[in-house]
Amino acid sequence: MHPKEPEKVELSAHDLGTLLDLGRRTRQAANVVELEFLAVNDSHDLAPYRQAALWMAGDGIKALSGVVQLEANAPYVQWLDKVCSNLAKDSSQPRLVAQAQLPAELADEWAEWLPSDGLWLPFSSTPEQKTPAAGLLLARDTPWTSSEMMLLAEWLDIWCNAWQARHPTPAWSWQRWATLVLHLLQPTPGQVWWKQRRILWAAGIFGVLVLPIRLTVLAPGELVAAHPTVIRAPMDGVVGNFLVMPNESVKAGQPLLNLDDASLLSRLEVAQQALSGSQAEYRQAAQLAVTDVKYKGQLALLMGKVEERQAEADYLQGQLERAHIVAPYNGIALFDDPSEWIGKPVVTGERIMRVAAPDDVEVEAWLGVGDAVPLPVGSMVSLYLNASPLFSVPAQVRYVAHDAMQRPDGNYAYRVRAALDGKTEHRVGLKGTAKLSGSWVPLIYWVLRRPVAAIRQMIGW
Numbered sequence: 001m002h003p004k005e006p007e008k009v010e011l012s013a014h015d016l017g018t019l020l021d022l023g024r025r026t027r028q029a030a031n032v033v034e035l036e037f038l039a040v041n042d043s044h045d046l047a048p049y050r051q052a053a054l055w056m057a058g059d060g061i062k063a064l065s066g067v068v069q070l071e072a073n074a075p076y077v078q079w080l081d082k083v084c085s086n087l088a089k090d091s092s093q094p095r096l097v098a099q100a101q102l103p104a105e106l107a108d109e110w111a112e113w114l115p116s117d118g119l120w121l122p123f124s125s126t127p128e129q130k131t132p133a134a135g136l137l138l139a140r141d142t143p144w145t146s147s148e149m150m151l152l153a154e155w156l157d158i159w160c161n162a163w164q165a166r167h168p169t170p171a172w173s174w175q176r177w178a179t180l181v182l183h184l185l186q187p188t189p190g191q192v193w194w195k196q197r198r199i200l201w202a203a204g205i206f207g208v209l210v211l212p213i214r215l216t217v218l219a220p221g222e223l224v225a226a227h228p229t230v231i232r233a234p235m236d237g238v239v240g241n242f243l244v245m246p247n248e249s250v251k252a253g254q255p256l257l258n259l260d261d262a263s264l265l266s267r268l269e270v271a272q273q274a275l276s277g278s279q280a281e282y283r284q285a286a287q288l289a290v291t292d293v294k295y296k297g298q299l300a301l302l303m304g305k306v307e308e309r310q311a312e313a314d315y316l317q318g319q320l321e322r323a324h325i326v327a328p329y330n331g332i333a334l335f336d337d338p339s340e341w342i343g344k345p346v347v348t349g350e351r352i353m354r355v356a357a358p359d360d361v362e363v364e365a366w367l368g369v370g371d372a373v374p375l376p377v378g379s380m381v382s383l384y385l386n387a388s389p390l391f392s393v394p395a396q397v398r399y400v401a402h403d404a405m406q407r408p409d410g411n412y413a414y415r416v417r418a419a420l421d422g423k424t425e426h427r428v429g430l431k432g433t434a435k436l437s438g439s440w441v442p443l444i445y446w447v448l449r450r451p452v453a454a455i456r457q458m459i460g461w
Contacts, residue, residue: 015151018045022155026162035166036063039136039159046155047148049140050115055084056134076113082106084137087120094121094153096144097137114139121152123160209444214437215373219416221365221383221434223393223426225334225356226419231256233346234322242338247427250327250355257341257352259323268316275309282306331355334428356428362420363395365434366413370453373438375400381418385432394421397436 022042029035040052040063052065060081064070071077083106087097097118099110122135136156185198193199237259244256282302289296327333335341335353346352363383367375375397382392395418404412416436 015046015147019151019155019158022046023158026159029162032163032166035159035163039063039156040065043136043138043152043155046151047138047144049119049138051113051137051139053080053084053137054134055081055088055137057085057088058133079106079109079113080137084120084135087137088122088133088135092122092124094119094149096120096149097139115141117141117143119144119149119152121156123156209442211443212440213443213446215439215441215446215449216435216437217367217371217373219365219367219371219413219434219436220431221363221381221416222431223361223383223385223424223428224364225354225428226360226362226417228334228354228356228360229328229331230351231325231353231355233259233348233350233352234325235259235319236345236347237323238343238345239341239352240323241342244333246333246335246337247429248333249358250331250333252327252329254327256325256327256333256355258325259346261320261323264316264320264323268313268320271309271313271316275306275313278302278306278309325352327355329355329357331357331360332428359423361424361426361428362398363393363416363418363434365416365418365436366407367400367416367436368411368413369404370450372404372414373436375416375436375438380437381416382435382437383418383432384435385426385430387430387432388426389432392435393424393426395419396421 022038022045025042026035026038029038036054039054043049043052044065049065053061054063056062060072061070061077061084064077064080083102086102086106097120099107099116101107102110118137118139120135120137124133138152184201188195188197240258240260242257244250244254250256282299282305285298285302289299333353333355341352363381365381365383377397377399379397381395381397383395384392398417398419401415404414407413416434418434
């Protein structure tokens with residue numbers, strides 16, 4: 001049974017005054033506990049009853065009339081919770097409740113706990129929620145009139161607004177999203193299937209998910225020299241001193257560094273002294289050979305000795321010259337702190353520094369194993385430097401390494417080299433984040449690629 005239309009019900013001035021007074025007290029309630037007390041006790045001012053119970057989904061019975069401390073495990077409270085849960089499923093409108101309308105297991109105990117005539121006043125916990133999530137159950141021995149039902153429904157609506165004001169729903173709560181989704185999925189009566197709102201939403205979502213976008217991944221990157229000349233140790237020795245500073249511009253033939261040449265100088269001096277002695281011995285034998293035939297046979301042996309000493313001196317002289325390393329062409333000297341190199345022993349072929357042309361710069365990125373998407377030659381790369389995050393350095397993939405290498409952080413990654421599209425004012429060595437763009441893929445693939453890969457690693461499917 002439903003209440004009659006409001007315009008057909010006459011209310012007395014006393015009833016309206018009581019309703020206004022309850023509304024004022026509801027707005028002035030200090031907390032939720034006071035609101036619950038008003039609902040189950042002061043509703044009696046509008047219509048007399050013997051029992052009242054306030055029920056909320058998930059929390060069960062929240063308040064009982066005439067009870068200060070609620071005992072949740074009491075049989076009466078547990079039975080009331082079942083009754084209210086059953087009533088909330090059947091209707092979202094106020095209705096009369098009788099013992100015969102309940103399931104048999106609940107109806108058998110109605111006479112034991114409640115009077116014969118009940119009234120169920122449901123309400124939603126949020127304005128958007130269409131199904132009741134709470135309700136007020138009233139019971140008495142006399143039937144309910146239409147005016148009382150309408151008055152109590154209006155009072156509960158006022159009370160519900162005050163309760164909702166103290167329980168604001170978060171703007172992005174899961175409950176709000178679920179309610180919105182369920183509302184959108186409900187069919188619209190009288191419309192053909194292809195005009196249904198849920199069909200249109202499904203088609204729109206499907207269209208968005210299949211939109212083609214670039215498959216992009218992020219990787220740490222930096223600006224490096226594209227084709228640098230590596231300056232290596234020409235021989236075993238010890239680094240003596242540097243004649244240039246890191247990142248200094250050098251010209252072709254400019255001295256870069258010297259190896260310690262003290263031992264070479266001493267060996268060269270000994271070799272030159274031995275050469276001088278051999279040359280003097282050869283000249284003496286040549287003079288004696290003019291008058292004495294036996295010295296002519298020694299000239300060839302002495303000449304070989306002179307040539308041997310000369311070759312040794314020339315070799316040491318060449319080594320001494322190689323100990324002084326010069327720049328092969330105009331460029332920039334790239335190396336670490338000189339103080340870490342001075343006095344350090346080096347072996348032949350060990351890299352000491354690099355010399356790169358000023359404009360010969362490209363992007364180097366390290367692509368993680370989990371982000372190794374196909375990157376054909378010519379794929380777009382945008383390097384966002386930490387020193388200039390608002391502007392990118394455009395480049396194109398030149399090659400991707402076949403094998404992954406272990407990085408200093410312990411992870412494996414593929415080396416990616418990308419040639420710049422044009423000149424850049426940024427220097428070599430600046431680091432940042434590189435965005436690598438692959439082929440076109442549907443949006444749903446771009447969204448689910450990493451989650452699906454992680455799930456497959458977990459379940460082995």
